[in-house]
Each structure stands twice: as C-alpha cells, then as structure tokens.
Amino acid sequence: MTYILDITRQQSTDSQPYVQSIPFETDDPAATVAFAMRQINASPDCKDINGETVTPISWECGCLQRKCGACAMVISGRPMLACDAVLSRVARGGRVSIAPLKKFPLVKDLTVDRSAMMEALKSAEVWLKAHASAEERNEGFVFDASRCLQCGCCLEVCPNFYAGGEFSGTAAALPMARLMAALPERDRELEKSYLRHFYNGCGKSLACRNICPAGIDVDSLLVNSNAAAVWKRRFGGRGR
Amino acid sequence: MGAINIIGAGLAGLSAAVTLAERGVPCRLISLQPSERAQSVLAEGGINAALDTMGEQDSPALHFEDTVKGGCDLADPNAVAALTEHAPETVRWLESLGVPFARSGGEIALRSFGGQRKKRTAYAQSSTGKMLMTALIDEARKYEAQGLIRRYSHHELIRLVISGGECRGAHVRDRITGLCAELPGRVILASGGMNGMFPSRTTGTVMNSGDVTATAFSQGVLLSSPEMIQFHPTTVGIPGKRCLVSEAARGEGGRLFIAKATGEKWYFMEEKYPELGNLSPRDVVSREMYFARRQEDTAGEVCLDMTGLSDDIWKNRLSDLREELIRYTGIDPKNTPVPVHEGIHYFMGGIDVDIRHRTNIPGLYAAGECCGQYHGANRLGGNSMLGAVYGGRTAAETAAEGFSPSQESEPAFAPLDDEPLLTPARESFNERLAVILTEALGIVRRADVLESAIGKVRALSEEAVCQREKLRCALALAMLRGALERRESRGAHYREDFPQRSDDFRRTTVARFEANDAVISFREIPERRAEQ
Numbered sequence A: 001m002t003y004i005l006d007i008t009r010q011q012s013t014d015s016q017p018y019v020q021s022i023p024f025e026t027d028d029p030a031a032t033v034a035f036a037m038r039q040i041n042a043s044p045d046c047k048d049i050n051g052e053t054v055t056p057i058s059w060e061c062g063c064l065q066r067k068c069g070a071c072a073m074v075i076s077g078r079p080m081l082a083c084d085a086v087l088s089r090v091a092r093g094g095r096v097s098i099a100p101l102k103k104f105p106l107v108k109d110l111t112v113d114r115s116a117m118m119e120a121l122k123s124a125e126v127w128l129k130a131h132a133s134a135e136e137r138n139e140g141f142v143f144d145a146s147r148c149l150q151c152g153c154c155l156e157v158c159p160n161f162y163a164g165g166e167f168s169g170t171a172a173a174l175p176m177a178r179l180m181a182a183l184p185e186r187d188r189e190l191e192k193s194y195l196r197h198f199y200n201g202c203g204k205s206l207a208c209r210n211i212c213p214a215g216i217d218v219d220s221l222l223v224n225s226n227a228a229a230v231w232k233r234r235f236g237g238r239g240r
Numbered sequence B: 001m002g003a004i005n006i007i008g009a010g011l012a013g014l015s016a017a018v019t020l021a022e023r024g025v026p027c028r029l030i031s032l033q034p035s036e037r038a039q040s041v042l043a044e045g046g047i048n049a050a051l052d053t054m055g056e057q058d059s060p061a062l063h064f065e066d067t068v069k070g071g072c073d074l075a076d077p078n079a080v081a082a083l084t085e086h087a088p089e090t091v092r093w094l095e096s097l098g099v100p101f102a103r104s105g106g107e108i109a110l111r112s113f114g115g116q117r118k119k120r121t122a123y124a125q126s127s128t129g130k131m132l133m134t135a136l137i138d139e140a141r142k143y144e145a146q147g148l149i150r151r152y153s154h155h156e157l158i159r160l161v162i163s164g165g166e167c168r169g170a171h172v173r174d175r176i177t178g179l180c181a182e183l184p185g186r187v188i189l190a191s192g193g194m195n196g197m198f199p200s201r202t203t204g205t206v207m208n209s210g211d212v213t214a215t216a217f218s219q220g221v222l223l224s225s226p227e228m229i230q231f232h233p234t235t236v237g238i239p240g241k242r243c244l245v246s247e248a249a250r251g252e253g254g255r256l257f258i259a260k261a262t263g264e265k266w267y268f269m270e271e272k273y274p275e276l277g278n279l280s281p282r283d284v285v286s287r288e289m290y291f292a293r294r295q296e297d298t299a300g301e302v303c304l305d306m307t308g309l310s311d312d313i314w315k316n317r318l319s320d321l322r323e324e325l326i327r328y329t330g331i332d333p334k335n336t337p338v339p340v341h342e343g344i345h346y347f348m349g350g351i352d353v354d355i356r357h358r359t360n361i362p363g364l365y366a367a368g369e370c371c372g373q374y375h376g377a378n379r380l381g382g383n384s385m386l387g388a389v390y391g392g393r394t395a396a397e398t399a400a401e402g403f404s405p406s407q408e409s410e411p412a413f414a415p416l417d418d419e420p421l422l423t424p425a426r427e428s429f430n431e432r433l434a435v436i437l438t439e440a441l442g443i444v445r446r447a448d449v450l451e452s453a454i455g456k457v458r459a460l461s462e463e464a465v466c467q468r469e470k471l472r473c474a475l476a477l478a479m480l481r482g483a484l485e486r487r488e489s490r491g492a493h494y495r496e497d498f499p500q501r502s503d504d505f506r507r508t509t510v511a512r513f514e515a516n517d518a519v520i521s522f523r524e525i526p527e528r529r530a531e532q
C-alpha cells in the first residue's frame, strides 16, 4: 500500500511553511507515521510526488512505543503521538496530513519547543514539600498521575491554554494531582497553586477529554484534585 | 558561580543532579531532550534491593552473591558490595519521593526476577522506570527553582574540554538555536547505552546514539567490557524497534516453550535448569532459545506462555504489559502464548570507571548505562536502575569532593561553524555499520566472522564523511576487537570456537583509542576487600 504523507515543512520561524507530499510504501499493517518518517529520513534518495529530493524531516523521536511523549504532532487534524498513529487507521483516502503542534513555538518542520510546559511546572512550584506516604486508597491515583508524558496533546486542544500564560492546563494539573495523592497531609500552598494555575482558568469545556495518548483517567484525577483544592476535602474520596 | 556539568538527564543524571543539589553544589543538567523522554522511562519490571519484606531472609550479602554470579565473576566485587549494601536505602529514598511501589501488608512488595534466589525486585506494575523518573523529575524541579540545578534540555555534547590531562568542561550545542558554548567545570557523563550502534534492533530509545561514548573514547577515555551486550530473551518486533516483554512476565509465572515437530510443547528451560528454570539469567535463557530453535526436532518460534497466570496478577501487576501485547501483537497473553525472540537490550560495558565512578581522566566521571560498572558479563534484571540511581549518586558525591564555587559568570552561547563534530552521522551510514555489527556480535560469535567484520568496519571508516561517522567506527572496533580477543565464553559473550569459560580471561577487557581504532588489553579484577 502506498500512502501519501502531506507533511508541513518549515525551515524556521522566519520562513514560510509549505506542505510537501511524500509517497511512502509499506505492506506492514502496523506501520506508523513515526516509522514512515524514520524510513524516509534514512533514505537519502527519497523523492516527493513532484520528484524533488526530500531533505531530512525534523521531528522529535524517542522510544517509538508511546512512552516518552517526544513525537506529539497533529496527524489528520488530531494531536497524537506519531508512534501511535498507525497509517491504515489515520489515513483518509490514502493520505495523511502531518503538522506540528500549534500551541508551541516552532523550531523546524515538526519540531516545536515545549519548554513552556516544564517552566509552567516550575512556576507552579510542583514538588513535594514533605516525604510522600500515600494512603492506600490513593496509591492507584499516584500511579496514574505519574504516567503523564508531558507530551502536550491535551494543551493543543484546550481553548484556554497558551504557552507562557498563567493557566497551565491538564499537563500541569496531573503532576499536582500526583503530589496531592502522595502526601500524607494536605499541602495548602499546593492547593492554592492548583487553583491559580489550573482550576480558575479551566472553562470545563472538556475538549481535553479522551485525547490523552497515555490513556490516563484524567477525569477522576481532576475531580479529586478539585475536591481537595476547592471543597477542602481529602484527596481520594471520589471513586475511580 | 561555577558548577558541575552532567551530560544526560535519565535516572543516572537526575540522581546525580539531586545529590549535588542536596549538598548545595550547583550543576548544569545537560540533555538532548527533557528527562521525560529519556530511555529510563521505558524501564518496566523493577529495581532490586534486599529489603527482605517477603519473609524470605534475604540480605545484601545474597544480593551481592547473585549479582557477582550473574555477571559471571567479571564485575568488581567491591563495587558490587557497595551497590548491594546501599540498595535498600536507595529504594527507601525513592519511596520517600512518592514512587508508588506495589505494596503488600503495608510494606513494599517484591517480585521474582531472573538469576536471583529471593524475591528482591520492587515494582510498580510494569512501569517502574516511569514512576521513578516522575518522582525524580519533581524532586529536581525543587532545586531548579533554587537555581542549584540549571537545565540545559535540548543541548547535545559536542566534545569534552580536556587540557593538561584533566577534564575542565563540556562543549555543548543548543539544538534549537544551533549556538554553542564551553561550559567549564567537572563533567559527569550519564548519557545512557549505545543503542544507536544498533538502530531498530534494540529495546531502547533511538536517541541514545552512542556518540557521547564514542567522543569520550576518542579523547582518551578508556572503555571497559565493550563486547558485553545483553540480549533480552523476550522481545517482540514492532515497526522500527524491538519491544520488550518484561522479565516480570516470567517472574510472575510465565513459561517458555518451543513446539517439537511432534506437536508437543517442550518447556526447555524447566527441563534443563531445574533450579532457576525460566528465570535463569538472561544470557542463559537467550542462548538456550537460540539453540532450541536450531534443533532439528523443533519448529517455529519460542513462545512465552502466560495463560496460567491468575486474574489477580493480570489486574494488579501486569495490566499494562497485557495491554501493550494486545496492541502490538494482536495476541491476548491471558489466553494465547506469545511468540518471542531475543533482542539487544543492555550494554554492560561502556566508559571505564572505578568504584567511586571516576574515569581515567581526572575531573571526568560516568554513571548509569553509559559506564561499565556492576554488571560484569551479564546484568541481572532490576540491577540497572539500581546501578543508575546509586551510581549517579556516587558519581555526584565524588565529583563534589573539593568543589569550590567560583566567581565566573555563565559562558555565552555563540555561533560556531568550523567544529568538525557538529555534523551528525548519516542514518544510512549508521545502518551499514549496524548490519556488520549485528552479524558479528550476536548471541553466538566466532573468530572468522569477527575478523571479517573488523575488516569491513575499517573499510567503512574510509567512507566516513564526517568525524562522528569515523568515531562510531572506532567504537564499533572496540566492541569487535574485545569480542575477538576474549577467547572464551562467559555471560553474554559466547564463542562457538571457545565454548568454555577460561580462568585466564577472568579479567576486564579495556579498550583504548588509537589512530581511529581500538587497542585491547585485559586488567585483573580486584579481590574483595574485607572492609568496605
């Protein structure tokens, strides 16, 4: 099967973006967008549909198995991990559009600078101020919240998030939920920070629901964090 | 203010950074990608420590014995003693940072892992590495806010600054701006394993290219045991890589078999190794799989049979592993055995360090998978995360000795075009090199194949168009020459032409760079000191 990958290329922030259409042939039904781009980058003679040579495509790669969050991009209109995007499933009429995340400054082609996510966690003071010791009922929550990849897919769809703003989105709320769940006592500063950097700015539009490529049950983590930060209840009272 | 430079922000680099910060010593944490993307997040099955919470009378002494034996007597016993002695406090420290280890009766639960006589592996489902990393990233953030840890994510090491025989800094490039700077200070290398020498053929990340090790090697840093490459017995192929099926699958009761031509299932590990069976050390299992497939009366692939595992295990200990297998193989391991194959998983060898994690160059240290410490000829599952965390902490303690803050301001980043090490190796070149290495450095090795591979790599080196390609060839030659000169079989290194273990080779392979090639020597392994 030959797919056409319509990849948004852009040399740098100063230059104009354009779409390069690159044919990719594979008979592996499990082949992903990440796999295709690695193959393309490894073939120096690869040509696009107009016969132009394809220069190496810049994108962030890592584990190739959905565990490092490096390869988040917009595929067929939806933010997802390139290594999770099976060509046969994401293609529309044999074509796959591949573009960078729009919420972050572009570096080159599909590579963006997501440092703002890490900076947001720093300004929200997301770290433990006491030794962790989770109640038994919260152990599963700590596990789940710890799984966040910091990939940014949830931020891409969030109408209220922009890089560098005070509202830091689900990607910051989950690490805060981890701390709330892991601590033996309430941390008022952390709860305040949660209100300021997440709760107050969240429009509850739920656009971020079902987008998380790690499959984290974001809802129950947020419900419990809200219960703790807003209603001053102990984290973990709400079921999973 | 002066700072210590750490190259790599996985488990080893993060542990080193936090340890320095705890002592008030500032550091720069330099990595190609943010910590969330480091290979350490992939680690699955768990981390070892003789916590003895399962009522089995385990002890650091037994952990020591299993590690030395699993490494086929090639590890430095004094280093292993320090590692196993400090393992319980290391895991307790991680627990205090909020790692959600599985518990039983209020205590950290432990599972069985290969080559160990006791349950000794602390775990969180099959995502232990991710849990450790999240906790350490949060802890590091606390010190980032204090300015003690300065992050240089998206920066790569170009080369070390070595003058007067001492390491005085790291030359790095910002991958976003392209600007470069020489960051002064001692350097801890924590850049991970050499997966990039075998692209698409390992369970690790493609980002650990091996370039750091190759560059350090070319600058006079010694390597140890470069020929010791671990094949994990249970991996499945997915597009572009080998996907690990954690040893926890067998630790929780999974069994390996191959079909005989008669149709009967042959549980070869259980038959041949009555004591450890399916949980024998990885070198043994991988080799037996290889031989079982080659036997005339067997057919097809070796299968991992997990159909006997209880619902409780699937739900509480291996749910993520099951999900992954269904996704990647289409097989539900709860009902059907999964065909598995050996895959490159870990590099026991690497940058040569002593028990305090010093390299042969003063001012330069190394920890984690990039260094050649603790695991000898074969690493036990669960010991590498331990080695990375404990090693990172030890390297930091050593590097901090005598550290004095200075008044220097942070160096400015500036363009630099004439640096030969800026050009990355071509992927097509890497692939050609990998084909040669894969043929020669497999589970079974032979002199003629190794000799021919050395010839091919030397020829390929002539075709290199940039410095990094040249250096990768030199690193490849260190692996090949180490394997050729070790005329015996031990651990992960099995020579068809020398199938026995030989006491003459109970010595560490040491590789030195010379004229774009590697010179091999062997070093005595120290005796165990009475007092640690």
Ligand SMILES: Cc1cc2nc3c(=O)[nH]c(=O)nc-3n(C[C@H](O)[C@H](O)[C@H](O)COP(=O)(O)OP(=O)(O)OC[C@H]3O[C@@H](n4cnc5c(N)ncnc54)[C@H](O)[C@@H]3O)c2cc1C
Residues within 6 Å of the ligand: B007, B008, B009, B010, B011, B012, B013, B030, B031, B032, B033, B034, B035, B038, B039, B040, B041, B042, B043, B044, B045, B046, B047, B048, B128, B129, B155, B156, B157, B190, B191, B192, B193, B203, B204, B205, B207, B208, B209, B210, B211, B212, B244, B345, B346, B367, B368, B369, B370, B381, B382, B383, B384, B385, B386, B388
């Ligand atoms: C699938 C899988 C499962 C595993 N399961 C287990 C397990 O259950 N138990 C266990 O004990 N071990 C396990 N291991 C092994 C273990 O995870 C690793 O050995 C360990 O995490 C290595 O940590 P590290 O800090 O040395 O390196 P890494 O985590 O690989 O980090 C390397 C760092 O160096 C940086 N870097 C690399 N090159 C450069 C460069 N040129 N310039 C700047 N920075 C650079 C990277 O960005 C990264 O930050 C597993 C490994 C894999 C692949």
Ligand code: SF4
Residues within 6 Å of the ligand: A157, A158, A159, A160, A161, A169, A170, A201, A202, A203, A204, A205, A206, A207, A208, A209
């Ligand atoms: S609910 Fe809406 S506003 Fe709130 S984080 Fe999700 S997408 Fe953003």
Ligand code: SF4
Residues within 6 Å of the ligand: A069, A147, A148, A149, A150, A151, A152, A153, A154, A155, A170, A171, A174, A211, A212, A213, A214, A215, A216, A218
């Ligand atoms: S919550 Fe999910 S989508 Fe958002 S950053 Fe974390 S892993 Fe990515």
Ligand code: FES
Residues within 6 Å of the ligand: A034, A060, A061, A062, A063, A064, A065, A066, A067, A068, A069, A070, A071, A072, A081, A082, A083, A084
């Ligand atoms: S490469 Fe790691 S998530 Fe895609």
